[in-house]
Amino acid sequence: MKASKPTTRARRGAQGFQFTQADFEALADVALQHARQLGVADAAVEVSEGSGLSVSVRCGALENVERNRDKALGITVYLGQRRGHASTSDFSVEAIRATVQAAYDIARFTAEDPAAGLPEETDVANDYPDLELFHPWPIDAEQAAELALRCEAAAFAVSPLITNSEGASVSAQQSHFWAEHMRDGQRRRQGIFYGGYASSRHSLSVAPIAGKGDGMQRDHWYTSQRNPAELASPEAVGRYAAERALARLRPRKIATTECPVLFDAPLAAGLLGAYVQATSGGALYRRASFLLDSLGRQVFAPHIDIDEDPHIIGAKGSAPFDDEGVRTLARTVVSGGCVKGYFLSTYSARKLGLRTTGHAGGSHNLRLTSRLTQPNDDLPAMLRKLGRGLFVTELMGQGVNLVTGDYSRGAAGYWVEDGVIAYPVQEITIAGNLAEMLRGIVAVGADVYNLGSKYVGSVLIERMKVAGN
Structure with a gap:
């Protein structure tokens, strides 16, 4: 299955990302080629990127807008039963080679560990299914704020006893990666792993407060899915969170x-x-x-x-x-x-x-x-x-x-x-x-x-x- 879908995975990886799967494969190649030049026979490299948007509101007003984007390349090298690992967020060829050198140097001075090493060839996933884990959410900050405001407003609308709020938030996150192994200096054959995919995770949450003064009670609720179309509605989340907070009013203590x-x-x-x-x-x-x-x-x-x-x-x-x-x-x-x-x-x-x-x-x-x-x-x-x-x-x-x-x-x-x-x-x-x-x-x-x-x-x-x- 891997051989039949690389184009699809590469195309998916390009949606909302700075790098494509082909870019990641090229970066992994730089790392593993340099490891081989250093005399490393066994190694594992992973290249990844994540991006997202988080928006929060409180009491009907926009409170925070955050955008995140991160990337990393990590490599593990094995010198016999000695292991070294290093990582970098700099994707330049010079930085990648320096990272490989760092992992190599760590392995040189690490004690031998009989359990260290790549997975057995019979355990490696050379063929694997596409599980449809990537559902990008093309939402901007204004749209996310609107959803959060609807969620919080629904909580306030349940009862006048909902007097305050710790806020509502919307998060849209996605990432993708490529991982590859080298065994005995060889790559991309049966028993030597290579692969990657994109994934997403989106959420909507709210935390209303019921009552006043010393009698205040807080509760929350949220919905989280890979596919934004499967999230619960903002109104449903807000109402249920409010009902949970209201149910906690006038609590008692009980005897042991x-x-x-x-x-x-x-x-x-x-x-x-x-x-x-x-x-x-x-x-x-x-x-x-x-x-x-x-x-x-x-x-x-x-x-x-x-x-x-x-x-x-x-x-x-x-x-x-x-x-x-x-x-x-x-x-x-x-x-x-x-x-x-x-x-x-x-x-x-x-x-x-x-x-x-x-x-x-x-x-x-x-x-x-x-x-x-x-x-x-x-x-x-x-x-x-x-x-x-x-x-x-x-x-x-x-x-x-x-x-x-x-x-x-x-x-x-x-x-x-x-x-x-x-x-x-x-x-x-x-x-x-x-x-x-x-x-x-x-x-x-x-x-x-x-x-x-x-x-x-x-x-x-x-x-x-x-x-x-």
């Missing part, structure tokens, strides 16, 4: 207790993220994870499955290959609560005596599901399953210890009685241990929310400690 806890879907994605970190190669080979040697073990409740599909067309977590040029594949990560695979780069896999899973750079479109979930298990249904307990909609702090699994976060949300929200609560802390929390998942909602590369509904955990008064 132990109870079931329901994580709102966007927050449940954070639990999935913690699991990914704990089963990623870096944490595992450093022995800094509470899930060491968990392959084949049951770590979730037996009704939980996690699947990964990197090739969903246009999805935010899609990628035809990882940051090392290793092909990405659909797979089952967790089945019936049992761990079926880690998240490994080439380096971390070698450190563990395993094979790369194509995860240099992170996970791709993970979906956590429960075999117990029914199609009508929306948020009201999940609140009924909670019965009496805490519904968490905001978390604060970084209180997750991946070495021990200890979990302690500041939180806010709602106290639920008889399956119905009774009143908002704030100034509480929820605590537990991730190992127990993952095994203690009793339900997953059908209210699936996509946060970056993760898809998950609201998650109900059987019991956690809640510290209040």
Whole structure:
């Protein structure tokens, strides 16, 4: 497929960019040719460019307009099992050669590392699909400001109790890159990676404030997509953000207790993220994870499955290959609560005596599901399953210890009685241990929310400690 689409990718790369894919290929050629002249047999180079527009408004007035454009060339050289890396934002031939020389000099004086080196030839993505990740948004600052103003105005229109705003913003971002390897002085053959593509990410957000004085409450909402045509309307985002802020007015404190806890879907994605970190190669080979040697073990409740599909067309977590040029594949990560695979780069896999899973750079479109979930298990249904307990909609702090699994976060949300929200609560802390929390998942909602590369509904955990008064 690569041989059939270079013209398309080059043409796409020219939209809104200073450089084309052909330009990047020529720059990579300069770097690798110079590396070869220095006696380097194995090397990897990446050339990239990004550009974008960000506009923010506040209380009906334009607040900020930012344009960004950046570019970089990075090269890694291998002298046997010694590795050196250097990068530059100067694309002149002299600067590129100096950067290659710097990487070479670093490698000369670096200690040998048996795990260093290019990916295995059998793991390289020589053919890969076009996942349609590039959807440029031809929007100017005036148009972006209009969208942001509409979003904020919609929030204010919900109720006179929306008294202020931290602002609304629109962001349109796009980038493209070209990466290429050299192995034993050879390039562009089966088993030696070369490729690249363009991608985009656009968003609209708002943060309204409800109430006055000491009773003020803030909340926010946003929409983010690769294709601007798939963004939620400014009015829908503004209304929902306002409703979230209004629902938090007149919060109460609660007494310290132990109870079931329901994580709102966007927050449940954070639990999935913690699991990914704990089963990623870096944490595992450093022995800094509470899930060491968990392959084949049951770590979730037996009704939980996690699947990964990197090739969903246009999805935010899609990628035809990882940051090392290793092909990405659909797979089952967790089945019936049992761990079926880690998240490994080439380096971390070698450190563990395993094979790369194509995860240099992170996970791709993970979906956590429960075999117990029914199609009508929306948020009201999940609140009924909670019965009496805490519904968490905001978390604060970084209180997750991946070495021990200890979990302690500041939180806010709602106290639920008889399956119905009774009143908002704030100034509480929820605590537990991730190992127990993952095994203690009793339900997953059908209210699936996509946060970056993760898809998950609201998650109900059987019991956690809640510290209040």
